[in-house]
Amino acid sequence: MKRMFFPFCLALIGLAFCCQAAFAGDLDAFAGKEGTISIAGGTAHIPVMKDAAKAIMTANPAIRITIAGGGSGVGIQKVGEGLVNIGNSGRKASDAEVSKYGLVMFPFAVDGVATVVHADNPVQGLTGDQVRAIFAGEVSNWKEVGGNDGAINVYARDESSGTRDVFWKKLLKKGTVVTSANVVPSNGAMKLAVSKDPNAIGYVSIGHLDGSVKAPALDGVVVNQEAAKSGQYPVVRKLYMNTKGQPEGIVKSFVEYITGPDCVEYIKSAGYIPF
Amino acid sequence: MLAILLFLLWFSLPLCNADALSKLLAWDWRPFQGQFGILPMVAGSLLLSFSALLLAFPVSVGICCFAHGMGPAGPAALLMRFVKLMTSVPTVIYGFVGVFVLVPLMREVFRSGSGFSWLAAMIGLAILVLPTIVLMLHSQFMIVEPQVKLTATALGMTPAQRLLHLVVPNSGRGFATALVLGFGRALGDTMIPLMLAGNAPQVPGSVFDSIRAMTAHIALVVATDSQSLAYLSLFACGLILFLSSTLVNLGLQWLGRPDGRKE
Numbered sequence: 347m348k349r350m351f352f353p354f355c356l357a358l359i360g361l362a363f364c365c366q367a368a369f370a371g372d373l374d375a376f377a378g379k380e381g382t383i384s385i386a387g388g389t390a391h392i393p394v395m396k397d398a399a400k401a402i403m404t405a406n407p408a409i410r411i412t413i414a415g416g417g418s419g420v421g422i423q424k425v426g427e428g429l430v431n432i433g434n435s436g437r438k439a440s441d442a443e444v445s446k447y448g449l450v451m452f453p454f455a456v457d458g459v460a461t462v463v464h465a466d467n468p469v470q471g472l473t474g475d476q477v478r479a480i481f482a483g484e485v486s487n488w489k490e491v492g493g494n495d496g497a498i499n500v501y502a503r504d505e506s507s508g509t510r511d512v513f514w515k516k517l518l519k520k521g522t523v524v525t526s527a528n529v530v531p532s533n534g535a536m537k538l539a540v541s542k543d544p545n546a547i548g549y550v551s552i553g554h555l556d557g558s559v560k561a562p563a564l565d566g567v568v569v570n571q572e573a574a575k576s577g578q579y580p581v582v583r584k585l586y587m588n589t590k591g592q593p594e595g596i597v598k599s600f601v602e603y604i605t606g607p608d609c610v611e612y613i614k615s616a617g618y619i620p621f
Numbered sequence: 622m623l624a625i626l627l628f629l630l631w632f633s634l635p636l637c638n639a640d641a642l643s644k645l646l647a648w649d650w651r652p653f654q655g656q657f658g659i660l661p662m663v664a665g666s667l668l669l670s671f672s673a674l675l676l677a678f679p680v681s682v683g684i685c686c687f688a689h690g691m692g693p694a695g696p697a698a699l700l701m702r703f704v705k706l707m708t709s710v711p712t713v714i715y716g717f718v719g720v721f722v723l724v725p726l727m728r729e730v731f732r733s734g735s736g737f738s739w740l741a742a743m744i745g746l747a748i749l750v751l752p753t754i755v756l757m758l759h760s761q762f763m764i765v766e767p768q769v770k771l772t773a774t775a776l777g778m779t780p781a782q783r784l785l786h787l788v789v790p791n792s793g794r795g796f797a798t799a800l801v802l803g804f805g806r807a808l809g810d811t812m813i814p815l816m817l818a819g820n821a822p823q824v825p826g827s828v829f830d831s832i833r834a835m836t837a838h839i840a841l842v843v844a845t846d847s848q849s850l851a852y853l854s855l856f857a858c859g860l861i862l863f864l865s866s867t868l869v870n871l872g873l874q875w876l877g878r879p880d881g882r883k884e
Contacts, residue, residue: 419844442849499735504820505652506845520653528737528831529820531841542725543735 372608373405375599380408383600387414387421387434388508389532390457390551391585393616395434398609402600409596419506425449425588431597433588436508436551448591453584454605455618458552458574459513460561460581462537464544469493471563477517480547483524488545500527501539501548509533512583513549517564553617575619584621629863632856641850645857650822652851659838659854661822663861666835668825669739669814670807673746677803680747681754689762689788690780701759707752716816719745724817733829737819740828745813750803757802761795762788801873805866811836835862 385395392415399411416424418435425433426447436457439449461477463469469492472480479485480498489495502523503510514520530536533554540546541558552571555561561569564579573579593601603609605621613620636642647658684704688697719741728736765788773783811834814820819831820841833841835858845851 417844423844440849497734501735504841504844505851506842514653522651522654525649525651525823526821526831528735529822529833529841531815535816538720539735539737542720543728546735 372603372606373402375602376402376406376409376596379406379596379599381596382410382412383432383597384430385411385413385432385434386416386424386430387432387588388418388436388585389415390436390508390553390618391434391587394455394585394604394609394612394618397612397615398600398604401608402603411600417506418508422447422449422588425590428590431589431593432600435586435588436583437511438584438586439588449588450590450592452587452589452601452605453621454587454609455585455613455616455621456574456582457585457618458569458571458579458582459509459517459549460552460555460569461513461517461547461549461564462540462555462559462561463547464540465558465560466544467493467560467562469562471566473565474517477564478519478521481518481523481527482521483526496545498547499543499545500524501536501543501546502527502529503536503549504529504531508583509549509551513581516581516583517549571617571619585618626863629856629860633853633860636853636857641853644850645854648824652845652849657850657854659835659858659861661824662833662835662838662858664824665814665818665832666808666862667865669742669746669818669832669834670804672739672743672828673750673807674800674803676743677747677751677754677807678800681751681758681799681803684751684755685758685762686784686789688759689766690784701755704752704755707748708756712749712810713812713816715745715749716812719813719817727829731829733827734831735819737817737831738829739818739825739832742814742818742832742834743828745817746807746810749810749813750806753806754799754803757799758792758795761792761798765791765795797873801870804869808862808866808869809836811840815840 392413395413399413402409403411418437421433421435422439422443423433424430426443426449439451443449461472467488469488472491476485476491480491481500481502483500485491486498487495488498500523514523528539530539530548533550536548536550537554537559540548550559552569552574563569564581567573567578569579574582587601587604589597589601592598610620636645644657645659647656648660649656649658650661684700688701692700723741723744724736726736727738727741728734769783769787769791773787778786814834815837818834818837820833820837821831822833822838823831825832839855839858842851842855
C-alpha cells in the first residue's frame with residue numbers, strides 16, 4: 347500500500363503541473379490586465395461562461411466578470427444597446443439585428459434539440475414525418491403512432507426561444523404548429539410540463555435531458571450528444587457569443603479563451619459539443 | 622399614470638398605419654407566417670378576468686356576510702384572519718402550486734386536454750383576487766355597520782337581518798370598488814395565466830381549452846427579435862391592457878357614485 351502511495355503522489359503532482367502548464371497558455375492573455383466583462387443572454391451558455399470566468403478570475407483577480415441570463419433575445423438586445431460586453435444567443439442574430447447593431451457573432455459550441463415525451467410513454471421511436479404530423483395537428487392520438495389510446499397534448503416554446511428556432515427549422519421544416527399547442531417559457535418549464543403529462547409531446551435541449559422525460563429515437567437514430575456530434579442526429583444548433591463590433595482588450599481575450607482549447611472541457615461537461 | 626400612457630403611445634406610434642393595424646387586429650397569431658393578430662389574447666384576457674371575477678365575487682360576498690353577522694363570531698374572526706394571510710402569498714406561489722396540483726387534477730378529473738386550461742387559470746385567478754374583494758367589502762361593511770347598529774338593535778333586528786336589510790343595501794360603493802380592484806388584479810396578473818392557462822394563442826371553445834392572456838403574451842414575446850412586428854405588437858397589447866383597466870375603473874367609479882353621495 348505504502349509503495350503504491352509514492353508513485354501515486356508523483357503522478358498527481360505531475361498531473362497538477364501539466365494542468366498548470368496547459369492553463370498558462372491561454373490565461374496568459376489576461377496577465378497584467380484589469381477591468382470588467384459583463385455577459386448576458388442565453389441560459390444554455392451560463393455553465394460554460396461560469397467555468398471560464400472562474401478560471402480567469404482565479405488566475406487574475408484584477409478582472410471581474412459578471413454573468414446574467416435572460417434568454418437569447420435579451421442577450422442580443424443588451425449587447426446591441428451597449429449594456430453588456432458580450433450577449434449570448436442560442437440562435438443566429440437576424441439580419442435586421444446584425445445591421446442595426448453591427449453585431450459580430452462567435453459560435454463556440456453545438457447543442458442538439460430532442461423531441462421528448464412522458465417517461466412512461468411506450469413509443470420508442472418516431473419518424474420525422476410523424477413528428478411533423480403531430481405538431482401540425484394531423485395526428486392527434488398516440489395510438490396512430492404506436493402508443494396508447496390517448497389524445498396527444500402538444501407543448502411548444504415561446505417565439506423568442508433559440509430551442510424553438512432550431513426545432514422548427516431543422517425538424518419541423520418550418521411547418522405549421524397547431525394553434526392549440528400549449529406554450530411554455532423555458533427548457534425547465536417544458537421538462538416539468540412533459541414529465542407530468544402522460545400524453546405530452548414537446549422538445550428540449552439535449553443538455554437538459556434526464557430521467558424525468560423520454561426522448562424517442564428519431565428516424566431510428568438514438569438521441570444523444572454523440573449522435574448530434576457525429577451528424578447522425580440533424581436537429582442541432584450553435585451557441586453564439588455576440589459583440590457589438592469587433593471585440594477589443596480583455597473582451598477579445600475572453601472570446602478567444604472561450605473558443606480556444608482550454609474551454610473544450612467546460613463545454614463538454616456542460617453537455618455540449620465544442621465547435 | 623400619464624407618463625406611462627405617453628410612453629405606450631409613443632412606442633405604439635409605428636403601428637398607427639392601416640397596414641400594421643389590420644395585421645394586429647386579426648384573429649391569427651402565427652408570427653413566422655407573418656400573422657400578428659392579437660385579438661385572441663385580448664379575448665383571452667377579458668374571458669379570464671371576467672370569469673375569475675364571476676367565480677370569486679359570490680364566494681367573497683359569502684365570506685363577508687359570514688364574517689359580519691351570518692356566522693358565529695369565533696370562526697368568522699378566524700376566516701378573516703385566513704383571508705388576510707392570503708393577501709401575502711406571492712402570485713408565483715399560486716402558479717407553482719397550480720402546476721403541481723391543480724393542472725394534474727384537471728387532467729385526471731375532466732379527461733379533456735392537458736389540464737393547462739382556461740378553467741385552471743380561472744380558478745387560480747379567482748383565488749388570487751378573492752382576498753382583495755373580501756377585504757374591500759369588509760372595510761366597507763366596517764364603515765356602514767356602526768352607522769346603523771344602534772337603530773337596528775333598537776328595532777330588534779338580529780345581526781343577520783341587520784346585514785341583509787341595512788348594511789348590504791348601503792354598501793353599493795364598496796361592491797363597485799371591490800369589483801374594480803378585483804378585475805384590475807385579475808387582468809393585470811401575469812404569472813398565473815403564464816403558468817396555468819397553457820398560452821395557446823386561440824379563442825377557446827370550452828373552459829378546458831388552452832388560452833393566452835395579454836400579460837402572458839407580453840412575457841412570452843418580450844425577448845424576441847426587437848426589430849420585428851411581433852415585438853411592436855407588445856406595445857399594442859400594453860396599451861389595450863392599460864386602457865381597458867382604466868375604462869373599467871372609470872366606468873365602475875361612475876356607477877358607484879350615486880351610492881357614495883347617499884351616505
